[in-house]
Amino acid sequence: MPIAILISSLSFSQEEASEINKKQYEKRVYTTASIVGKGEITIDGKIDEEAWNVVEWSSDYVEFEPDVGTAPTEQTKLKIAYDDKNLYVAFKCYEKDPSTIERRMGRRDDFPGDWVELNIDSYNDDRTGFSFTISASGVKGDEFVSNNGNNWDSSWNPIWYVDTQIDAEGWTAEMRIPLSQLRFGNNEEQVWGLQSTRRYFKNEERSLWQPVPANPPGWVSEFGELRGLIGLKPQKQLEIQPYTVAQLDTYEAETGNPYRDGSDTKLTGGLDAKIGVTNDLTVDLTINPDFGQVDADPGAIALDGFEIFFQERRPFFVENKNIFDYNFAGNQDNLFFSRRIGRTPQGSAYGEGAEFADDPINTTILGAAKLSGKTKDGWTLGILESVTANEYADFVDEEGNEDEVLVEPLTNYFVGRVQKDFNDRNSYIGGIFTATTRNMADNLQFLHSHAYSGGLDFQHNWKDRKYYVEGSSVISNVRGSAEAITNTQYSLTHLFQRVDASHVEVDPNKTSLTGTGGRFEIGKGSGGNWRYNFGGNWRSPELELNDLGFLRQADEIRQYANVRRFWNTPTSWFRQANIGLNQFTSFDFEGNYNRIQYEVNGYVNWKNNWWTEGGAAHKPRIFSNTVLRGGPRWRWSDENYFFLFAGTDGRKKFNMHVGHVNSWSQQQNFGLQRYVLRFFYQPLNTLSLSLITEYEQNPNKTQYVTERSFNGTPRYVLGKIDNESLSATLRVNYNINPNLTIQYYGQPFIFNAKYSNFNYVNNPIAEDLNDRVTWYDNNQISFEEGVYNVDEDKDGTTDYSFGDPNFSFVQFRSNLVVRWEYIPGSEIFLVWSQGITGIGDPNNNFNTIIDNQLLSQRPQNTFLIKATYRFVL
Structure with missing residues (x-):
């Protein structure tokens, strides 16, 4: 749909959305109480202990997505109590038909199916918080929230306890959060920020205990308040977690190489510790850390020579x-x-x-x-x-x-x-x-x-x-x-x-x-x-x-501007939508005007919960100081591109994404065709599979090859490159229970590049590609025994040479991990990793490369057992 039509057709909801966004919500307060002397609470999901009667239920959740400010389809209630060592939280999530409660399993921090969440700003600073999420199936999620909700760190893994139950009215959850896992001051009376979110899976709906308007200025700053915390003593945390790892590596032996005899073994150990220096400052220590169960980096090739950024x-x-x-x-x-x-x-x-x-x-x-x-x-x-x-x-x-x-x-x-x-x-x-x-x-x-x-x-x-x-x-x-x-x-x-x-x-x-x-x-x-x-x-x-x-x-100076319009009120045909315009220009410190780009992009979540996002850009000016690796400033031809991605309803047992990126430049200087298919399938609540495939073609008539000298003058040799890459990432997660999971990750990656039509730089900033470079004719360049010989002046003598730049790279990496959290915070890992890395024949097609360079190679295998035990002192 053209952008102008999209804006016109969406604008009818502007007045209604504006009224909702003007609505200001009062800050809610929940007053808790101590259960000391009132009995104990057992974490079993039943909420039937006498101690729970010291506090009242709080309800009146308000919908946040998709229809902000309205009553949710199903209501939720919460209770919060505490003693000297713990915070206790109870949830009652109503559902008229309990058979529709989605009890999907997943890894920790996976947030599957129906779930309910508690956010606590115990610093009361409006910027940071601790998040605890529990699904109806008993899967935990925990995150440290910072930058007023712009950062959610799922690597934070505190020790806490939870259980859930299904009953005739819906489902319930009980939490026990040790105060040692939180950070707070030493005031006699504490005031903490408080928020709770429920996901009602059936309608893909989010409702909040503390109502929040659409497009809020932040997350933590909009919390309600938790009061009634009297006489809490900060718990100085002391946790020690030693580990030991036994590892066996097997691979194909290399004749004569003493370092590649077919196998290696090692036994190592180390220690992690967490020490509460004060009630709000913590020291984390690691000695000889092990990262053996960490996923491998995805396969990638950078033709521009720059370092590839990989996530930590x-x-x-x-x-x-x-x-x-x-x-x-x-x-x-x-x-x-x-x-x-x-x-x-x-x-x-x-x-x-x-x-x-x-x-x-x-x-x-x-x-x-x-x-x-x-x-x-x-x-x-x-x-x-x-x-x-x-x-x-x-x-x-x-x-x-x-x-x-x-x-x-x-x-x-x-x-x-x-x-x-x-x-x-x-x-x-x-x-x-x-x-x-x-x-x-x-x-x-x-x-x-x-x-x-x-x-x-x-x-x-x-x-x-x-x-x-x-x-x-x-x-x-x-x-x-x-x-x-x-x-x-x-x-x-x-x-x-x-x-x-x-x-x-x-x-x-x-x-x-x-x-x-x-x-x-x-x-x-x-x-x-x-x-x-x-x-x-x-x-x-x-x-x-x-x-x-x-x-x-x-050596860059950049200016940018961005504007975005949101539609947050559902209509008869979409749930949410937005559209944005972006622009930037860049210069170097010499004052060269190197680049300008304009982009429009948008997103629509349709009424049936499918989604579409797309965009297009125009780049009328593209200069680069790096293409010729120390040579003169280079001009690329004008570029245009568009992208379009769409996905089906993510709640379904089977759902998928499809996407395409298409870039082209004037005079076919370069281009990009990228195709993406993502499949997600959960045949059982305990089993989920995903397959993400990507295929890319990135032709370029002026790909840098090398620098040579001709009669004392630098020659920057370029060539037409036809390169293509293919990757497929398979993940399989089987959850025996929330604490015992089997996870598989596998990714083959193939990159193939062929060069032809070599040329050299003539006028690097010329607008016309034919003035920018000069192509070698058949009388100037010849190929012999893996070397290109260039007789540029055609006098019968080779002026310079360069090697065959064609190459093919293949890689396969996989990880099979059995993770058992046998007690909270203590784990055993069984890991089997495989890897193949090699150089293929660029003259072969992908099928031949897969047969010859992947399937016929003996992979390197790593087997390891890692055990940890967390002492909480």
Whole structure:
């Protein structure tokens, strides 16, 4: 449907939606009481103990989705009580026909079927909270909420107890939450924020205990209040969780290679601990952490040469990640990227004349600790310290001598983060400091010896948090040998050697670099039907963060603007909808106007709970400083693209998504065709399956190949690339009960790239592609024994050569995990992982590559048993 028609057809609901959005809800209060001396509460889901009579039921939930502000189809009631050690919560979820209660099972934090949730802001700071969710089937969900509901951290796994029951009126749930799992002040009388959400699965409906208008200014700031908490004593948490792992690796032996004899075994152990330093600050410790049950990263290839960003998956670093987050320029640019800790060693034994080598996959983390929390005075604190070991690679040289070489030095990583709330919690200011210090060695002088970064950020909200202004600033400093700093200047992130750049140049004598960055944004974030923002960010040429942060590209100034219109009142044909317009421009620090882009996108949730989202963009100006890897600024032809995705009702046992992305440029300079199919099937409440497949074609007539010299003049050689990739991700989850699950993950990934029609850069910023490059004719280029020879001046003598750039990459990774939480907080894992990685023949089709490079290869197998026990002291 054209955008204009969509806007016109949706606008009839504007007046009704505006009236609902103007509605202001009074803050509700629930008054709890202590059950000390009134008897005990047994967590069995029956809510029949005498102690429950000390508090009253509270009801009158109000619908939030899809029809905000109306009465829900089914009502819900809650009770809250407490004693010296625990908070007790009871829910009664009415359902006229109990047979329609959806009792789907899932992994922890999976939120399947019907569920009810409790949110507690025990700091009472309007920004952070603790969330506890229980499904009708007994599956737990728990998340730490921060940034007023913009971040939900599901890696937080507290110890708490719950049970559910089905009865003639619906279903009930009882919770016991130890006070040691919460953080709160030491006031004689506590006032906490309180919210509860129920999902009524049959109608895909959300109702709230504390009513909230559409497009609220936040989540936690809109909570009601929990009162009556008298004389609570903060519980200083002390938990110790040792673990042990037994591991066997099997793989295909390599003749003559002493490091690949067919199998390896190891037995390791370590310790995690959580210590409550004060009632609101906690120390997390890990010694020799193990991440063996973590999912593998998805397969990916980057033809542009930039590092691929992968999400952090390791539990120690994921938990409380939001406290240390400092994203300052959009995308993934961040002062703290925890995957730098324990990274793949940056040196290699193969540079030491090795015939066979055993290069480590990761650097050993000797230990890590983090102090985090929020005080009653509004200070949010986070300190992380980690040390990684000297990492050595063993090798055998051509004469058979064995030796080892240092490939990653002993390194200390430090992050400190602080924020302070003020102005009745409508504003904050904060800061961050990071440091990386390496114990340098002679053979690793290409690394920075020291890397520091720091920043200041702020946010201010006004008019009931409808409007906001926020900003951040960053400074970085890296130090090291002249070799290390020269390498940084030449890196793809910086490219100081660019031949047409007058504002940067390589200084081979420098031993440090200092850069800056930052962001400023102002906008309307809530209230009514409109949201918008305007802003900009910058990264100076010398900004360098990649020792402990993530920075894709320096030397950029960007301006952006976004506006979005919401329709939150259901109609006869949709439940919710929105449409947005986005625009941005970018420049480099020399003042070159490099890019402008306009995009429109929208989303509709239809009446039958199917959904559609789509968008289109126009890019009339695209220049890049990085395409020629140090060569001159390059112009891409104008680009247009659109995307369209749709999905069926996610409540159904079988549902699916389908999507397509289509990009094309003038003169067919480049293009993109991406097809996505996602299937989800739950044949049983205890069994769920998903299959996500993606196929992509990304042709390009001017893909960078190499740089050569012709009569003393640089020749930037490009070629037409026809590349395609295929991936399929299968997940199977079988839940024997909420505490015993079997999970399978498997993903084959194939990437194939073929080059032809080679050319070289003529006028890199010409508008016409035929003026931008010159194609070699058949008398100029020939192919022999894997090498292209170029006789550019046709004098019968080869002027330069380059290797065959065709390649094919194949990968298969899988994980089978049995997880048993035999008591709350203590687990046993049985893991079987498989992996195949190889280089295929780019002349083959996908079927042949699958047969020859995947199915016929012997995979590497890893078997491990991990056991943990959590002592709560």
